[in-house]
Amino acid sequence: MALIGIFLIWIGIAIFIPISYAWSTENFPTRARAVGFALGDGIGHIGGGIAVLVVTLIIGSLGAWGFFILLGAYSLIASGVALLGTITRNKRLDEISP
Secondary structure, three states: OHHHHHHHHHHHHHHHHHHHHHHHHHOOOHHHHHHHHHHHHHHHHHHHHHHHHHHHHHHHHHHHHHHHHHHHHHHHHHHHHHHHOOOOOOOOHHHHOO
């Protein structure tokens, strides 16, 4: 059970997070790319801090399996957002978001 949980967390951290960092900058217009990414990243870190507090409150009621399923659900949601987002492969940044 621990190995399954570690694998799910690894998928989220090692695969999806670097892709989402690169992809998120491509969705802001060139003139506001740095500011847009900084705000998005900062708000994301605040959300991560709040999530730690929420998880500590609900982990006892979920149990180990429930918690791992919750982490897997977050990874599935993130992959769905990535798959349904703007296609940016082989395009210049000014074409994607002028």
